Amino acid sequence: MDVFQWLYSDTVKDHFTNPRNVYDPEKDKDFRPDAEGMVGNIKCGDQMMFMLKIEDDIITDVRWKTYGCASAIASTSMLSETIKGMHIRDAYHIKPADIASRLGGLPENKIHCSVLGDKALRAAIDVYLEKKGRAGEFKDEDAQIICKCLNISDKDIEEAVRHGAHDWYTLQEATKIGTVCGSCRARAEELLHEFVHIYG
Amino acid sequence: MDFRFVYMDYNATTPLRPEVRDLMVRALDIYGNASSLHELGRKARAEIEEARANVADLIGAKESSSVYFTSGGSESNNTVFNTMFLIGRKQARRKIITTAIEHPCVLNAAVHLKEEGFPVVFLPVNRDGLVDMDAYRAELGPDVLLVSVMAANNEIGTIENIGEIARLAKVEGAFVHTDATQAVGKIPVSVEEWNVDYLTLSCHKIYGPKGIGALYVRPKTPIEPLIRGGHQENGVRAGTYNNLGIIGFGEAARLAKAELAEYGQGVGRLRAMLRDLILERIPLVRINGHPVQVLPNTLNISFPGAEGESILLSLDMEGIEVSTGSACASGSLDPSHVLMAIGLGPELAHGSIRFSLGRYTTEEDVRYVAEKLPPIIARLRKMSTVPLEEFAQKIR
Numbered sequence: 117m118d119v120f121q122w123l124y125s126d127t128v129k130d131h132f133t134n135p136r137n138v139y140d141p142e143k144d145k146d147f148r149p150d151a152e153g154m155v156g157n158i159k160c161g162d163q164m165m166f167m168l169k170i171e172d173d174i175i176t177d178v179r180w181k182t183y184g185c186a187s188a189i190a191s192t193s194m195l196s197e198t199i200k201g202m203h204i205r206d207a208y209h210i211k212p213a214d215i216a217s218r219l220g221g222l223p224e225n226k227i228h229c230s231v232l233g234d235k236a237l238r239a240a241i242d243v244y245l246e247k248k249g250r251a252g253e254f255k256d257e258d259a260q261i262i263c264k265c266l267n268i269s270d271k272d273i274e275e276a277v278r279h280g281a282h283d284w285y286t287l288q289e290a291t292k293i294g295t296v297c298g299s300c301r302a303r304a305e306e307l308l309h310e311f312v313h314i315y316g
Numbered sequence: 317m318d319f320r321f322v323y324m325d326y327n328a329t330t331p332l333r334p335e336v337r338d339l340m341v342r343a344l345d346i347y348g349n350a351s352s353l354h355e356l357g358r359k360a361r362a363e364i365e366e367a368r369a370n371v372a373d374l375i376g377a378k379e380s381s382s383v384y385f386t387s388g389g390s391e392s393n394n395t396v397f398n399t400m401f402l403i404g405r406k407q408a409r410r411k412i413i414t415t416a417i418e419h420p421c422v423l424n425a426a427v428h429l430k431e432e433g434f435p436v437v438f439l440p441v442n443r444d445g446l447v448d449m450d451a452y453r454a455e456l457g458p459d460v461l462l463v464s465v466m467a468a469n470n471e472i473g474t475i476e477n478i479g480e481i482a483r484l485a486k487v488e489g490a491f492v493h494t495d496a497t498q499a500v501g502k503i504p505v506s507v508e509e510w511n512v513d514y515l516t517l518s519c520h521k522i523y524g525p526k527g528i529g530a531l532y533v534r535p536k537t538p539i540e541p542l543i544r545g546g547h548q549e550n551g552v553r554a555g556t557y558n559n560l561g562i563i564g565f566g567e568a569a570r571l572a573k574a575e576l577a578e579y580g581q582g583v584g585r586l587r588a589m590l591r592d593l594i595l596e597r598i599p600l601v602r603i604n605g606h607p608v609q610v611l612p613n614t615l616n617i618s619f620p621g622a623e624g625e626s627i628l629l630s631l632d633m634e635g636i637e638v639s640t641g642s643a644c645a646s647g648s649l650d651p652s653h654v655l656m657a658i659g660l661g662p663e664l665a666h667g668s669i670r671f672s673l674g675r676y677t678t679e680e681d682v683r684y685v686a687e688k689l690p691p692i693i694a695r696l697r698k699m700s701t702v703p704l705e706e707f708a709q710k711i712r
């Protein structure tokens with residue numbers, strides 16, 4: 117799909133021009149979130165922040181902010197609507213593809229932009245779980261095994277990147293990934309690159 | 317103000333001038349092959365030679381036979397770099413000096429030579445976008461084969477000191493090329509005054525058709541065809557003559573030359589007006605490019621805190637067409653190499669917009685943009701994770 121065709125679909129345009137739940141520095145002065153999560157880096161051109169109010173593991177309210185392109189704004193707006201009233205476990209497992217399909221699909225080269233909202237949301241939920249002494253509770257539920265030899269998942273790679281493994285060698289040192297048959301390297305490097313962009 | 321359509325992306329390409337269009341409609345029936353000896357061929361040939369003379373006149377070339385028609389700026393630039401490849405691979409003098417802010421067609425041609433083992437230098441520029449002359453002098457020497465510096469930059473509009481750059485290169489016996497694609501038709505361009513050996517220009521930037529351009533080659537300077545075949549263009553560029561494109565180019569060149577002074581004043585006044593209105597209405601912005609040595613139509617501005625593609629699309633929804641320094645829309649996350657080269661840093665480079673005005677821009681257009689832009693920037697900044705105060709110092 118053509119990026120511009122997508123951006124001009126009625127739903128996307130609506131969410132871009134009237135984003136839902138976006139943080140307003142004046143109106144939301146008194147918004148007190150239970151957890152916040154921020155990912156991305158303006159150096160790379162995009163950054164995203166999620167603020168959640170949570171009661172009994174249900175997301176009761178949400179605000180977000182972004183320095184990002186139109187696709188990031190539209191997908192995050194849609195995401196923020198979707199998670200209101202949701203159990204944090206379900207919110208944690210929302211896939212960018214779900215949001216994309218609600219927006220009528222997503223052009224290939226914009227997937228990156230929509231992933232950021234979902235990562236920021238997870239980061240916020242992780243902060244919440246940590247505060248409650250339940251760190252890592254949802255972590256492995258939807259992990260994908262990348263390195264079959266050593267049973268290393270995408271989540272493990274993500275975790276390692278968040279703890280400073282920003283190149284292949286440090287990642288290998290931290291996880292031992294790719295040290296047996298080596299066939300996972302291409303995919304693992306792809307993920308490494310993606311996570312470095314997000315957390316770097 | 318009521319919705320209106322405002323095209324401010326003239327550096328990307330220009331609309332066809334009605335005068336050029338009319339002439340081209342007539343030329344649609346000039347189907348003779350200009351290489352043929354019969355009447356129809358000779359007729360076509362006469363039109364083509366007239367066009368060539370007009371193009372030569374626009375760039376101050378003494379002889380119109382120094383002008384070779386190509387498919388555009390990219391081909392002209394590649395023809396020069398390919399020639400350097402063919403010469404340089406047989407001799408010790410093979411160093412190539414160019415700059416970090418060239419158009420991708422020059423950058424990639426230079427990178428290709430580098431991959432082929434040529435020493436290639438990409439000169440840095442200062443904060444205004446002018447070539448660092450100390451770095452340039454330090455790189456010059458008897459091993460330099462080609463110096464290629466653009467006459468004016470497409471993104472920020474800075475006009476380089478080509479005359480001085482060429483003078484220094486000549487002392488070392490190097491060839492000099494300038495990509496004048498953005499300069500031609502906007503400022504006076506003269507291959508004689510600048511004393512360059514090669515000059516690139518493209519027709520679709522001067523209100524003519526796309527897919528046609530030219531390369532000026534100084535007499536007795538080596539040039540090798542990129543496209544081999546028949547003997548057209550003295551064997552420098554094969555392929556049956558593009559009658560329609562060339563005739564349109566000739567007319568566009570003639571008009572550009574005749575109206576150059578008037579164009580510069582008109583568009584320059586509107587650029588200044590747009591710049592002043594934006595400075596007055598939007599806090600914390602940075603004007604990129606040289607403050608005075610700049611194309612009269614090009615205004616590049618950074619809006620920290622607001623992301624470029626979001627600004628571009630918001631403007632587009634208001635009918636305003638501009639382009640951005642961030643390449644996000646094209647699928648790459650890298651900020652513009654030009655804005656990075658002038659030292660902006662990714663935070664500013666990602667939030668930059670190029671307004672390029674033209675012959676059909678009106679005062680109403682400028683007022684419309686100055687009215688629509690401030691709320692767009694304010695809205696994006698409000699939802700931004702970037703603390704604006706941080707930019708107060710970074711801006712200059």
Ligand SMILES: Cc1ncc(COP(=O)(O)O)c(C=O)c1O
Pocket residue numbers: 327328387388389390391419421466468469470495497498518519520527528529
């Ligand atoms: C500075 C510069 N050089 C070269 C080109 C390429 O010209 P063309 O589109 O005719 O190949 C452009 C056009 O974008 C340009 O701005």
Ligand code: FES
Pocket residue numbers: 262263264265266293294295296297298299300301
């Ligand atoms: S799959 Fe990773 S080393 Fe074999």
